[in-house]
Amino acid sequence: MLTGKQKRFLRSQAHHLNPIFQVGKGGVNENMIKQISEALEVRELIKVSILQNCEEDKDTVANALVEGTDAELVQVIGNTIVLYKESSEHKEIILP
Template identity: 40%
Template sequence: MLTSKQRAILRGKANTMDPVFIVGKGEIDETMIQGVKDCLDARELIKLKVLESSMYNAREASVKLAEATGADCVQVIGSKFVLYLQKKKDSAYADLLK
């Protein structure tokens, strides 16, 4: 669980990021969950976007993906959201979040 101060730091880092995944018309399935998990394992902090034609809004998609991957939802703004999953070792953000 992230504190508000940690969340603010991660929001600042994610501000300049581009979305790496897009939730479209289809359902959030195991393939997408595994792709997001792999990306989180590599990057720790990722931004995702939900299309207007999706069956989910950004809040619903963020909750579903955060629960499925074990990540924390950092923020949801409009159609975009940010997820964070700290690496076990060699974390790029561990020093910032102390």
């Protein structure tokens, strides 16, 4: 569980990132969760964009990604979700 200070730090780190995944009409599936988990292991902090044609609510998508990838939800802003998961091999981000 992240503290408020840690979330604020991660939000500042994620500000310059571009979304590397998009959730569209198909919603969240097993393949997407697997790819996002692999990306989190390498990058630790990623943004996921939710397209307008996505039938699910953004909070539902965020919860599905958090549960599937075992990551921490940093922020949902607009149609963008920021996820963080500490990497076991490629640890670069040091939380305050």
